[in-house]
Amino acid sequence: MAEAPFTSLTRVVTALQHREADRVPFFLLLTIHGARLLGMSIKDYFSRPEHIADAQIRMRERYGHDCLYGFAYASLEVEAFGGSTIFFDDGPPNAGAPVVRTAADIRALAQPDILNSPLRLTLEAQAMMKARIGDEAPVIGVVISPFSLPVMQMGFEPYLELLLTEPELYAHLMAVNERFCVDWANAQVEAGATAIVYFDPVSSPTVITPDQFRRTGLDVAKRVLPQIKAPTAYHFASGRALDIIADLPQTGTAAVATCVHEDLAAVKASAGPLSVVGNLNAIEMRRWTDAEAEAKVKEAIAKAGRGGGFILSDNHGEIPWQVPETVLDAISSAVHTWGRYPLDWVDA
Numbered sequence: 001m002a003e004a005p006f007t008s009l010t011r012v013v014t015a016l017q018h019r020e021a022d023r024v025p026f027f028l029l030l031t032i033h034g035a036r037l038l039g040m041s042i043k044d045y046f047s048r049p050e051h052i053a054d055a056q057i058r059m060r061e062r063y064g065h066d067c068l069y070g071f072a073y074a075s076l077e078v079e080a081f082g083g084s085t086i087f088f089d090d091g092p093p094n095a096g097a098p099v100v101r102t103a104a105d106i107r108a109l110a111q112p113d114i115l116n117s118p119l120r121l122t123l124e125a126q127a128m129m130k131a132r133i134g135d136e137a138p139v140i141g142v143v144i145s146p147f148s149l150p151v152m153q154m155g156f157e158p159y160l161e162l163l164l165t166e167p168e169l170y171a172h173l174m175a176v177n178e179r180f181c182v183d184w185a186n187a188q189v190e191a192g193a194t195a196i197v198y199f200d201p202v203s204s205p206t207v208i209t210p211d212q213f214r215r216t217g218l219d220v221a222k223r224v225l226p227q228i229k230a231p232t233a234y235h236f237a238s239g240r241a242l243d244i245i246a247d248l249p250q251t252g253t254a255a256v257a258t259c260v261h262e263d264l265a266a267v268k269a270s271a272g273p274l275s276v277v278g279n280l281n282a283i284e285m286r287r288w289t290d291a292e293a294e295a296k297v298k299e300a301i302a303k304a305g306r307g308g309g310f311i312l313s314d315n316h317g318e319i320p321w322q323v324p325e326t327v328l329d330a331i332s333s334a335v336h337t338w339g340r341y342p343l344d345w346v347d348a
Contacts, residue, residue: 008066008137009194016231016254016275018309024301024339025066026312027140027277028328030059031073032092032321042321043087046072049121053128060137062325063332066311068133070126070193071142071318077184078152080112080119090321100154106162106169109176114187123191130192141193142317143185145200146177146224147217163216178224185228195231198224198253199317204239206259213244221251233257233277238316245270259315260284265303268310275309280331282314286322293330298338302346305339312339 006014006022014021034055035045045051056068075085075095084096100106115123122141129139144152150159150173162170185196201207203217225232233255234241234248241248242262255275258267268276280296288296297312304310312335319328338345 007135009135012066012138012311015308015311018273018275018307020306020308020341023341024305024310024312024335026331026335026339027067027069028059028063028065028331029067029069029071029140029314029317029319030056030328031069031071031318033319033323033325034059036321041087042089042091042093046087046093046121049124049128052121052125053132056125056129057132063328064336065332067137068129068139070122070129070139070188071197072122072125074142074144074199075152076118076122077144077149077180080114080117080180080184081109081153083153092318092321095152098152098154098158100150100173101158103166103169105154106173109173111176111180111183114180114184119184119187123187126188126191126193138194139192140195140197141185141188141230142197142199143181143188145198145203145217145220146174146181147220148200148202149177149181151202174220178220181224182227185230189228189230193230195233195254196228197233197235197257197317198228199235199237201237201239203244204236204241205243206236206239210243210247214247218244218247218250221248221253225251225253231255234274235277235317242267242270245274246272249273255311257313257315257317263303264300268304271309275311276304277311277313278304279315280313282316282319282323285314285327286320286324288327288330290326290330293327294334294338297331297334301335301339301343305343306346 011021011025035042073093078095083099085093087093203213231254234253235257238259258278260281
């Protein structure tokens with residue numbers, strides 16, 4: 001009896017099991033490109049869940065990648081705490097003024113009502129995606145780690161000062177953010193998300209030392225990730241991971257994303273039970289020719305594709321507005337050409 005053909009979902013699951021499917025799975029993590037597709041401003045695009053769901057379905061149909069990206073923009077989490085968002089014409093929305101300015105603000109910080117907050121935008125979009133895609137492809141949800149969220153809640157410098165000098169306030173802030181993160185992740189799973197990306201850039205050795213991570217961000221992740229009711233991927237949003245990758249299996253995560261500043265083969269060799277996601281340079285991607293896109297895809301697949309355990313993607317978790325559709329077409333074409341298993345051409 002012939003085996004059923006792979007779907008995007010079974011292709012990804014097979015890769016996460018460190019086995020080879022029909023080809024290397026790839027994610028084009030497109031957010032604001034949906035606004036261009038629908039011919040509207042980025043702010044208007046994010047005003048309705050129907051826009052997000054429709055654009056995700058249509059972008060996957062065009063590029064043939066292996067997920068629907070159920071992520072709007074990071075500062076939506078800050079909006080849930082009473083913050084604001086600044087919209088731009090040609091880039092991702094950013095958080096507005098900090099909602100936490102004093103020690104009293106930290107002590108008064110309360111868990112948002114997720115279902116009655118701006119986060120409904122994402123939950124409704126994910127539910128629509130799931131209803132339309134079924135089990136054909138995974139719907140990818142996103143949370144900002146409790147350890148990294150304070151950068152948007154209170155600003156980078158005040159947060160680092162708090163982290164280093166105010167252990168009691170830091171512990172209180174983590175307690176609130178951890179509960180929020182778990183509830184927010186599981187609300188997405190209930191809405192239809194298949195897996196959750198855990199964005200934690202502050203934990204990267206690009207920002208803090210590995211020893212600091214083991215005393216802070218790692219402990220947070222070890223408390224949070226086991227409570228999420230779906231597989232998770234640890235993402236450092238362009239930050240390095242190699243020096244701490246051996247610590248990550250303690251969190252129960254299934255995969256780790258790596259950046260362009262680290263050798264993909266070295267990351268794959270060090271990842272152990274974790275699958276690796278990465279690491280196309282989304283900034284340089286703006287200027288790639290078709291031939292350069294093909295070469296970069298081939299290089300990544302050659303370094304990490306053998307034996308499964310690899311999902312090709314960009315290094316940051318969001319492809320910039322300035323990346324042209326022709327480059328995305330070229331990436332897709334290259335994966336479908338060179339990502340077919342077995343990868344005999346690698347040894348040729």
